[in-house]
Amino acid sequence: MAIMGTFAFEEDFLAAAEKLQSSGFDNISLLSPVPLAEAQKVLGLGKSAVRRFSLAGAIIGALAGFALAAGTALVFVLPTSGRAIITIPPFLIITYEMTILFGVLFTLLGFHVVSDLPAWRDRPYLPAANIDRFVVVVEGAAGEQAARAEAIIRQAGAEEIHHVEEDQ
Amino acid sequence: MKWGNDLSTFVEKFRQYLKPGYYDEFDYHWTMTIDLDRCTGCEACVVACQAENNLPIVGEKRYAQNREIKWIRIERYWEGEYPDVKMGFIPMLCQHCDAAPCEIACPVFATYHNQDGLNTQIYNRCIGTRTCAVYCPYEVRYFNWFTYTWDEPLEQQLNPDVTVREKGVMEKCTFCIQRIRLAKDNAKDDDRRRVRDGEVVPACVQSCPTEAMAFGDSNDPEAKVSKMMKNPRGYTVLEELNTTPSIVYLKKAHAES
Amino acid sequence: MFDHGQPSYAEVNKDILSVMLETGPRYWMLLGTTMSVAVIFFFMPWFYQLIVGVGAAGMSRNAYWGTYLSNFIFWIGLSHSGTLLSAILHITNSPWRKSVYRSAEAMTLFSLMTAALFVMVHLGRVWFVHWSFPIPNQMGLWPNFRSPLMFDVMAITTYLTASSIFIYMGSVPDFAAVRDASTGTRRRLYTIFSFGWRGTAREWHTLGWAYTFFAVFVIPLAVSVHSIVSWDFALSIVPGLHHTIFAPYFVCGAIYSGTAGIVTVMYCLRKFLNFERYIGQVHLDNLGKLLLALSLIWSYINMLELFSSWYGGSSFELEALKFKLTGFYAPLYWEMILFCAFVPLLMFFRKFRWSWNKMLLISILINIGMLTERFIIVATSQPRKFLPNAFGFYFPSWIEISITIGSFAIFATMFLIFIKWVPAISIYEVKETLKPLRRDA
Known part of the structure; x- marks a missing residue:
């Protein structure tokens, strides 16, 4: 009631x-x-718990971004332009983008968890x-x-x- | 201890991966020297390349649009004013730079540097962003704007060792990688570890009537190219760009007036 | 804030939703036109080009990048104001943002999609475009994360994802309003879209926090996206492209053309959707001041670019500079300077800033200038690289021109569809700017 x-x-x-x-x-x-x-x-x-999700997402994204770039470079070693295989500066750009991507996605997840939406009933x-x-x-x-x-x-x-x- | 060994291998590998340049030394360092004093600009190399590497004949209209595919071209430069005019030639082909500006650009690794110091182009992997060609300061990368066909019976003369490329793919001089491959296989079959000097001859070098070009492994100090490279006339094109090309030109000598 | 008297809460709902729920024949005619233009001018030539090869376009050895890539930058640039501006104004708490931002963000999304289409059109073998995504495959081959083009792939997909989420989350309460105002299938659809939004204090609270975080993430993202796009050029060693100033130059130019785009879109919304009540003088005035500031920054950076080319004294740079300033495309260059550096100075005068028609004209001129700016970057640097033997000339073919025209129709089509699916002005945020419903009010 x-x-x-x-x-x-x-x-x-x-x-x-x-x-x-x-x-x-x-x-x-x-x-x-x-x-x-x-x-x-x-x-x-x-303060909303969403911020914890954002932080976690950003950290996971940063790690995942660097791991993606560095890890995939090691899976199949293909040297280009006399650069190192693990080239830090360009990989930091990938890290940067992935930090934001995961931050946004986790914030979205956080929104759904905290607000209890979508409502199933x-x-x-x-x-x-x-x-x-x-x-x-x-x-x-x-x-x-x-x-x-x-x-x-x-x-x-x-x-x-x-x-x-x-x-x- | 097994684990300790693994770890030290890992650390060693990791250090290697962080090192700029990556290769300490190439297995072979294929190098070409071109003596401009001997070059007559006869374009025999251009034709030989066309035949060896299945380069399409693009036709008059597309040639006028600057869409021809010539892995090696003779650039002509004019000096002075008519009638006191001098013409110089420079054969221009992929310089196989060790620090190639093109390789870094490819998002799909269609071009990379192999252990022989060759700047390779993998047609199957290319998606046609054309970035490599924009980045190339020597403009020796050529794009298949269309799928080209060979009229009968010209398709009979296609080289079976070389792929025929389809539209949307970048291509360029490979230093006749099919011949390098063959020479390496032969060396292996003969129980030799190394390819002998002069065993690999790219089509352009082979066809040069004045023997202006030499090709070989510059890691081998006894090789012909290694000796040619020591010539004081030697220079590389656009040296200031720090691309470290694998082609050394020998300057045309002028009598001092 | 409101030029024609303050509306009540219920009126806000009614005014904004009526645009979505009532559709006249004029709308369908317009949609039909833009769709046909898109198909005839964009997709049919593209299809032809797919069959024949990229050679159908005017590119050659003189310029491997052509109009497709310059349009790609133009559309990416246009996308730069919506979400970025909306995010900045959100965290700085500017109330005038609220009736403008939804459409601005939609503009971001759609111009980004148009830009992505141009990458597809540009590629030689677009059917293999998935190879540039980090997808595990049986060959164990991954994309080259050292490539500036890979930065682009990552940045643009992230930007597309983040700005879609940003506009969607901002619209959830409005989807609920649509749900309540409609029946049948549309109601069921919007029930799903709105996640069952009720507008409880807890929901508002969570949305507010999440939205602020989206905004905080989006601001550095937007800046990074266009600087990365600039690195596609600047990381090459081509004279005329190899400039350190390129990243700020592109970012500034992007926000500049994006803001001009917002003015154009605002004009259309106001004129054709009867939103005079919600989009008023204050918005125009503020956007005008912003445009003015951006135009001054843009002019300064442009001067710097010329200066550093000239001051560097490298013969290659000087040749490229000479071609740009005095070559075949010099008229286009000076047109760009006129439209983007001098015409916007008119906005120093209130008479121009306060007139919708004059602002529309200025904003369109700015975007024409920015379109040519990108074209000039592509068309004047590549034909003047290093070896004089390879010096050439690039002129777009009819296919490239047609696809360029068609892309505007694609954008318009997407926008027209958008205004029928999403409230073009944020209902709840307009209500926030109204005086609260108080007994004493």
Whole structure:
């Protein structure tokens, strides 16, 4: 059972979110049409774990890049232009490009892991949340808890309240 | 200890791979000398090369477009003003540079330096970026702009030891690598370790009526080329580019006036 | 920011999505035209060239690289402003970026694809192009990573990957908006495209971080891509190409022509998609100032290039320089100087910077100049290398000219398809620039 409350104004929405958060509801989602730094602050989102993926990707990419260039040069030794087989300066360029390539790909992976997207199941959602409404979703609340959540949302000035059955 | 040996071999190999130049010494260092004093510009070498290496006849129109394929060409230079005019020749072919600007350019290793000091061109590997030709300061690389055919019965005279190239492939002088190969095989069959001096003769050298050209292994101090190279008239073309060519020209001597 | 009054959130969605969801006959006619031009001018001559051989083009022993390669650089250059500018403006937090960047990034992507096509057209045996990728094969033969062309392969594939991811990730919330506004197959498709985006605080937070990292990765990447392209030339020892200044020269020229390209694209979006409300004076003015700065840098580097050729005093360089400045292609050279160094000076005046029509003209002239710049690099240095005996002359054949024209049609086709598949202006970021929905507002 999920309760969704829609708000027309940002400050009402943020007030409701804060109230819910402080009342001990831990499974709340805050849907907004634009990124809101305040909403992220309410949920206590600080530094994202994505940055770890980026760093790991960049390091792996750098190693892989140099290994690719140097390793393949050794697999089949073909001297050219009187240069060394493992020629450092050009291989650093390959390393540079691969660092970025892997950094980007790992950041993408990190995004998917951290944001839990793509979503494999339907989750409580209102299309208006992507246009001009702010939506608070409280999930996993039942009985008295649900009633309490609903009261908080209504009190904060929600326009509408929806109840959605979650498919388990 | 086995592992220790492996490691030291590995370290040694790795050092070698990091060394610029890579080769300490070529097995053979095929070198050519061209004595410009003897060159008459008769172009016999050009024709011999054409026959030996299956070079296509591109036709008048394509010749005018500067798309001919001549692994060796005679460049003519004029000095002075008419009527007091002098003409000089210089046969220009792939210089087989030890530090070749072309080799570094190929993304697919279609050209590389082999253990004989030859700048090789592997037609099957070429994808036709033409970068090598742009990088070559001697402009001795030729591109197959089209697939050329030989009219009957000319296809009968194609050399079976040399590939016929298709369109989109770069080609250039190989120092008649098929003859080098043959000489090496013969040397092996005769239980000799080395090819004898004068055993390999590229088509151009063979056909030169004035014997202006000499070809051989400059690693061998007794070889004819090694002696010719010591000639004070010797120079390499575009020396300032540091390509270290394998062709040494002997300057034309002028009487001091 | 907004010339015609501030729209509401819902209006933003409606305005931008209507471009995607409502298609008139004019669009189909335009798409049909560009596609036919692309086929007739690009693909048919290319097909002919594939059968006959690259000899169908005008290249010869005088110039082994021709218009195909100069166009390749031109298109790569054009791709340089979109993603790079968008990334720089993103991390410097410039709000005027937000309604411009989506189309600019699309421009990056499509001109990069067009550039990649030109590599294919250029190759003698394009059917073996996969040999230049590091793919394991039974012969154990790998590409030559010491080759400047291999740097190119790595840089361009990385750039293509990174800029596709960059534009895609920036569009995910907008794909969700398309999903919500559509039905049927399109809805199902955009459900997949949008990954089931809901716009929760956590999703926004993660996207923001990831996006910033993409931006941080893309900036050095874009700079490296065009410097690597310049090394294709500069690492040769050909007089006229062997210049250390080439990397900054190319990077600067790339951003320059790319920014001019953005102005042209902005003009078209505004004019034909009725985005007057979102693309306003401030964008034009800022782009104009940027163009002006870039033109000054470009002129300076160009002067330096001539100066170092002349000051070096090598006879080969001097010959190449003489051919460039006074040879057959001298008129083209001076045209380039006029269009890229002098015409942009007009942007010192606000009258020019604030007029869409004048800016359109200037931006097109700049890109004509940049197209010829690349052509001159290719066509004046190669025929004047070292041996006077091999001095020659290069002139493109009709096939090369036709393929050049066709490439613009390919770009236009891809862009026309793009505006129907992706919101051409970022919906959520335009909303961010609006006043927030507050009770007191």
